[in-house]
Amino acid sequence: MKVIKVAASVLKVNDTIALENQAAFRDNNVFVVNVMGSPGAGKTSLLLRTIEALKDNIRIGVIEGDIATSHDAELIQATGVPVVQINTEGACHLDAMMIKMALTHFNLAEIDLLFIENVGNLVCPAGFRLGENARVVVSSVPEGDDKPKKYPGMFRIADGVVLNKIDLLHAFEFNINTFKEDVRRAGELPIFEVSCKTKDGLSVWLDWLGVKKK
């Protein structure tokens, strides 16, 4: 019997492909945002509002990750921006290889800003880099103020947090200070308080996106 030292990162395969994606994005000047969050937090709504606000000035593309259906992709398609649906058929996250395959359906030279909407899940997507420039977590008032405390991994890797559905603050026992404190415990992250329904707060999010993209 013999022990062989390995010291190899298990995520290396994913990370290697993520770096290839990153290089493709950089070569084509595409800014890529990985949008994560629980099912129903409002990831697609945020994208729809963002596309609505920016599409006349910036060329946007979207990759939609879902376990099943092309429901979200159809919503995006109606806005006229190019969209590719990935059906993970059970997988709880997108990985770099799935993105690499999806990119064959885009002409990256014709895109300035690419959104990747991850599978609705506050755990697994955090572990897989896709080659993105920024990672954003969408949380929402009805989910409760305890999400940053209960899913610290997701918030720790994020570059920004969107708190959606603030128009419902009066209807839920949601302590916004608790939410913010727990986000801050995960990192110095900007928190965008928005309502995709009423459009409140969206301009701050859009400004941040503009600054990050530069």
Place this chain on the structure above:
Amino acid sequence: MKKVHEISFAQSILDIATNTALQNNANNVLNIRLRIGEYSCINLDSLQFAFSCISQGSLAEGAELITTGCLGSDTIEVESIEVDE
């Protein structure tokens, strides 16, 4: 494409272990030592189960996964493998 993420990890661990064994002219992997970070979001039971399923028929069939926790980290690393020479 991969299903729940433990299967992705199990596949990656299997690839690393069997490739290392082959490079060292070994034909049987007895155990695999892993360092698993506390923030890696890995369920060890699922990982072991996934590994025992996908390793069937490979050099690492029946290999035991021996895990060491790793505080304050999200790393998942194959530390070493033990092989039959």
